[in-house]
Amino acid sequence: xxxxxxxxxxxxxxxxxxxxxxxxxxxxxxxxxxxxxxxxxxxxxxxxxxxxxxxxxxxxxxxxxxxxxxxxxxxxxxxxxxxxxxxxxxxxxxxxxxxxxxxxxxxxxxxxxxxxxxxxxxxxxxxxxxxxxxxxxxxxxxxxxxxxxxxxxxxxxxxxxxxxxxxxxxxxxxxxxxxxxxxxxxxxxxxxxxxxxxxxxxxxxxxxxxxxxxxxxxxxxxxxxxxxxxxxxxxxxxxxxxxxxxxxxxxxxxxxxxxxxxxxxxxxxxxxxxxxxxxxxxxxxxxxxxxxxxxxxxxxxxxxxxxxxxxxxxxxxxxxxxxxxxxxxxxxxxxxxxxxxxxxxxxxxxxxxxxxxxxxxxxxxxxxxxxxxxxxxxxxxxxxxxxxxx
Numbered sequence: 001x002x003x004x005x006x007x008x009x010x011x012x013x014x015x016x017x018x019x020x021x022x023x024x025x026x027x028x029x030x031x032x033x034x035x036x037x038x039x040x041x042x043x044x045x046x047x048x049x050x051x052x053x054x055x056x057x058x059x060x061x062x063x064x065x066x067x068x069x070x071x072x073x074x075x076x077x078x079x080x081x082x083x084x085x086x087x088x089x090x091x092x093x094x095x096x097x098x099x100x101x102x103x104x105x106x107x108x109x110x111x112x113x114x115x116x117x118x119x120x121x122x123x124x125x126x127x128x129x130x131x132x133x134x135x136x137x138x139x140x141x142x143x144x145x146x147x148x149x150x151x152x153x154x155x156x157x158x159x160x161x162x163x164x165x166x167x168x169x170x171x172x173x174x175x176x177x178x179x180x181x182x183x184x185x186x187x188x189x190x191x192x193x194x195x196x197x198x199x200x201x202x203x204x205x206x207x208x209x210x211x212x213x214x215x216x217x218x219x220x221x222x223x224x225x226x227x228x229x230x231x232x233x234x235x236x237x238x239x240x241x242x243x244x245x246x247x248x249x250x251x252x253x254x255x256x257x258x259x260x261x262x263x264x265x266x267x268x269x270x271x272x273x274x275x276x277x278x279x280x281x282x283x284x285x286x287x288x289x290x291x292x293x294x295x296x297x298x299x300x301x302x303x304x305x306x307x308x309x310x311x312x313x314x315x316x317x318x319x320x321x322x323x324x325x326x327x328x329x330x331x332x333x334x335x336x337x338x339x340x341x342x343x344x345x346x347x348x349x350x351x352x353x354x355x356x357x358x359x360x361x362x363x364x365x366x367x368x369x370x371x372x373x374x375x376x377x378x379x380x381x382x383x384x385x386x387x388x389x390x
Contacts, residue, residue, distance in 0.1 A: 028236070045349065047103040072172045145240050211340055211377065215278055219371070242297045279376050
């Protein structure tokens with residue numbers, strides 16, 4: 001494994017951490033700055049939407065100036081600066097702005113890795129390499145669970161964010177020094193994201209990409225904390241443990257999905273079957289909403305494991321991209337994946353607030369049914385897509 005890819009992997013650990021750590025800080029943030037569950041959902045949604053919006057300029061930058069400068073500069077300014085701003089937040093608005101800035105910093109990291117994989121390695125290995133980077137980087141999900149809860153109780157959440165700001169800045173400097181840009185192809189064709197949008201095959205993949213990450217990211221990133229606290233009265237430490245279980249499931253799922261397209265000779269049916277199981281688990285959470293805490297945690301772990309098909313969908317779409325639009329292609333798909341989560345965080349925050357007025361437990365049932373229903377809709381469209389492997 002090259003040194004630059006190891007650094008990019010560590011940067012992706014930070015990215016995974018920042019999208020998931022709010023769930024275990026729901027209680028201290030409520031006590032210190034008055035942040036409600038809706039505020040946390042809005043802040044998380046801001047991270048995802050800003051991250052998604054950045055994919056278009058990031059894709060162009062990867063194709064034009066390469067992953068070294070793109071990843072290092074944005075992580076330094078956005079990741080380091082945003083984490084430092086979060087550490088000194090005094091109101092929920094400060095938290096929202098900081099999360100948006102952190103979204104800018106995290107936006108190029110995974111796609112810089114995917115760009116290097118697509119340019120420097122055989123196409124048939126893309127899904128496995130992409131899943132490996134995603135799986136190892138998802139250690140950030142684990143750090144954002146019990147370890148973050150422990151740090152918040154030991155040194156305080158503000159001090160923990162200062163440490164993360166320093167880690168982000170140091171990693172950015174390392175990326176600038178170590179990342180090796182793939183050589184530009186001579187006489188490379190010109191093109192833009194509009195050329196990709198003219199490809200009919202991709203339009204059957206966009207809906208699946210839009211809804212695929214919603215349940216796992218929404219539950220792990222925001223809603224499992226308030227849900228387990230409100231329905232089962234769990235402490236911050238216990239919520240951290242539950243988050244750890246789901247985080248491990250997400251890593252194992254990513255690693256399991258990686259080689260499946262080569263083993264089974266299909267990408268389409270790997271994605272279809274896995275996400276059908278996720279939808280059923282979401283409906284199970286709604287049906288048995290307050291039956292047993294470990295049943296709920298198990299179902300959330302199933303969502304995390306089988307909802308980790310992100311790299312397989314990216315690989316499926318990658319098989320349609322022309323070589324000169326790889327950077328724009330992978331970031332376009334990432335825009336749909338991350339943007340879908342961002343939109344859903346805003347929607348679920350408002351929806352939960354409205355329904356919780358009359359039924360606090362019913363509000364979570366509505367959210368889980370919504371996650372499952374949207375996933376089934378995406379699967380229905382994806383069913384008509386063209387299966388393709390490398």
